[in-house]
Amino acid sequence: MHERLYTEFPEIYDAIQSEWDYDRDVTFIDRHLEDHCGEGGKLLEIGCGTGEHTCRLADMGYRVTALDKYEGMLALAREKCEADFRHATLPDIDLTNTYDAVIMIRGVVNHLSPDALEPSLRAIESHLAEGGILIFDNSPLPPNGNHPAMDIGTTDQGEYARIAHHVAIDGGRLEWRSVTFTSDGECFVNSREMTPFTDDELRDALQHVGFEVTTYDGFGPGDERTVFVALASSSRQERSIDT
Numbered sequence: 001m002h003e004r005l006y007t008e009f010p011e012i013y014d015a016i017q018s019e020w021d022y023d024r025d026v027t028f029i030d031r032h033l034e035d036h037c038g039e040g041g042k043l044l045e046i047g048c049g050t051g052e053h054t055c056r057l058a059d060m061g062y063r064v065t066a067l068d069k070y071e072g073m074l075a076l077a078r079e080k081c082e083a084d085f086r087h088a089t090l091p092d093i094d095l096t097n098t099y100d101a102v103i104m105i106r107g108v109v110n111h112l113s114p115d116a117l118e119p120s121l122r123a124i125e126s127h128l129a130e131g132g133i134l135i136f137d138n139s140p141l142p143p144n145g146n147h148p149a150m151d152i153g154t155t156d157q158g159e160y161a162r163i164a165h166h167v168a169i170d171g172g173r174l175e176w177r178s179v180t181f182t183s184d185g186e187c188f189v190n191s192r193e194m195t196p197f198t199d200d201e202l203r204d205a206l207q208h209v210g211f212e213v214t215t216y217d218g219f220g221p222g223d224e225r226t227v228f229v230a231l232a233s234s235s236r237q238e239r240s241i242d243t
């Protein structure tokens with residue numbers, strides 16, 4: 001694996017995602033949190049990346065703790081707003097608080113291996129307050145891979161060009177491979193293993209861990225992801241008192 005997009009070139013990640021409708025995603029989340037916490041509620045975001053959802057939710061009045069596996073992504077996120085950004089990798093999260101909701105947006109779950117799925121859901125469940133909810137999406141990845149495609153975009157430094165595609169590998173997984181040419185003459189290769197989970201696989205794993213699951217067709221119009229809203233078991237006691 002060569003994860004240089006997330007570690008060294010987060011500003012190119014932001015440029016690639018510049019057309020993304022982050023407002024639509026947080027509107028959905030805000031609507032579903034109404035019955036659980038509302039403004040001022042405690043959210044744990046996992047896989048926050050460069051913080052686009054985090055900062056919008058913080059602006060709306062939520063108290064957000066936002067985790068990511070890569071310091072490169074977190075460094076750019078910290079430049080955008082004042083949320084509590086922390087370096088941590090699912091399933092190895094061990095925070096002292098519980099949260100009203102956990103969110104994982106934009107295929108974060110697809111970065112997990114099949115073996116890590118259930119331990120990750122258990123780790124999340126242990127960080128939810130009684131009756132808390134988990135909201136995440138399943139990206140519609142091509143299970144058999146796809147053809148290379150090119151995109152050209154602009155960062156503050158200038159134009160970049162990237163060619164990327166998914167290749168099917170062992171274990172029902174995909175390797176996402178890309179080559180990017182930056183404006184300052186650099187060229188970098190990125191490769192990352194991803195899992196094209198079916199919705200049924202995710203639903204079964206959630207139910208096995210004890211969540212009640214509802215699914216939605218996307219965060220809003222034009223969104224092809226399946227969104228999972230999963231209610232934690234109400235029988236568990238609080239993990240700790242917030243300080």
Ligand SMILES: C[S@@+](CC[C@H](N)C(=O)[O-])C[C@H]1O[C@@H](n2cnc3c(N)ncnc32)[C@H](O)[C@@H]1O
Nearest residue numbers: 047048049068069070073089090105106108111
């Ligand atoms: C496609 S990006 C989404 C970022 C952000 N949520 C957004 O919508 O722009 C996936 C993010 O998940 C993070 N990530 C991947 N696996 C992770 C793990 N096991 N634990 C924590 N973060 C992870 C990556 O570092 C990356 O920032």
